Amino acid sequence: MAAQSSDAAVELRPTPGRGALRSRMDRLLVLVVLLAIWVALSATLGSYWVGSPWGVVTRLGIDLWSGIWHALAFLAGTGWTESALGLMTRPTNLASGGEILIHASYTLYEAVAGFLIGAIPAAALPFLLRRLPIVTAIIDPFMVGGYGAPKLALAPLFILWFGIGIESKIALVAITVFFIVYFSALAGIRALDAKLVQMAQVAGASERAVARHIVFPGAVPYIFTGFRIAMPYSIGGAVIAELISANRGLGYLIQLGAMNFDTTGVFVALVAVTCIVFVGNWSVDIVERWLLRWRPPADARAELKS
């Protein structure tokens, strides 16, 4: 029949070519320059003021190595760890044996738990209120207030309410994340294309089908923008709550390092925080790319740049 279509599909999803390689090289260059500045500062000012990169790397390396070693020992049972091979390969410096890993895991736990507790209701709320514009309008000023209020100032209050354990950190992270994601999800619902909804209604879609097939998928890019913005805040919130009062976590490690005039220790914890943020961002990226594979790549790339 009319198979001889005059128009061909547009070729898309270009493979990472020269441009991608080039930008990767440029990034590497920037990294080298930053490291050079760090080395220079540390060398001129002394490691008391600026922790030396080498010190940070060795401490992190030893810590990771001993952490892995402990994990292996745990998995394999004590018999193996006491073997000759185990003794030979045992990290010599056990002063910080897996310490950073353990502290980082607390911070990560607080951030992830707080993120989930804050982000899931925040993403769901605009959907529940979609058919109730009056309620949305009534709560709007309070939401704006909550969004604008400095959440970190709530940390002492939360510590008072929930104690210095992880609960207060999770609460702080959750409330920080909540408002960011709420407004992103709300924007996603407001950006709904009325023509798509009309099309679906004419085609016989019920209210529920419209919500499921049109409103929700349309809002997903916005919700993910919210996740992307909220993710570093969740780590930051956890760390700052730990700075104020805690006996574990990376924030505690930073505080401890500063009190002991152990600048390198502070830097080690900061690098660990940055690494967690990187991994978090990267995970959001992967999930987002998979969920939003229907989007034109130009859009996706603009998103990455922003």
Add this chain to the structure above:
Amino acid sequence: MTAEPLLEVRDLGKRFAARAGRDAPAWVIQGLSFAVSDGEFLTIIGPSGSGKTTLLNMIAQIDTASSGTVRFQSEAAPINDAKSLNPGLSCKIGYVTQEDNLLPWRTTLQNVLFPLRVQGRLNDKTRAHAETLIKAVGLAGFESHYPHELSGGMRKRASLIRTLVYDPPVILMDEPFGALDAQTRVQLQEDLLRLWELGRKTIIFVTHDIAEAIALGDRTLVLSRAPAQVAGEHVITIARPRDIRGIMGHPEFGMLYQSIRAQVQ
């Protein structure tokens, strides 16, 4: 004409709600009347801004009329009451809009199957029918492409068969081929006529292209400038099946074209 028209529009009027600080809105459509019988291919032509899309929206019950009656199978649409509208009249009226309105997050196949899915009619038989339609319009091989990976013509075809797939007795089409190049347009017109010959549905086809109105329709209505009314009516007796590429050479074509042209201001 059969005694009882399938769809009847009488004294239809439409004006949009006034905005604060402006004069009372003008009538977009006023005193518009026509009827469509079962199995008829009606084309409607009119200058831009003559309320053609608004008319189709009111027939599809996406929008509400301000006065007059719209009757489908002797059932009247609500007037001035947006809340009791029944978009698509329970899947009896299909609507191919000006924009393709494909869901960007669904593949071609999923988009075509969308009405069947939400109507709960997706089974092996309807799925096979959808696949036949996809092949018939040359979209085979593009089933798992997303809309942004298709050309404009392909998107148009997908949106066309998305309406055909659930077989509504009446199909409204709003300049569906307006934004396409001449070559693709002729091809799609041929596809449409061929599909129509198979099913003989009732089609109301809005266009601003006189040649297209003549080539496709059994009858053409010419609308006036706003407030829109029927300015002329032409029965097209060119025998079917028609040869769209050669239709300009048909003896009847020139006369029709001239008289329609005179009425479209």
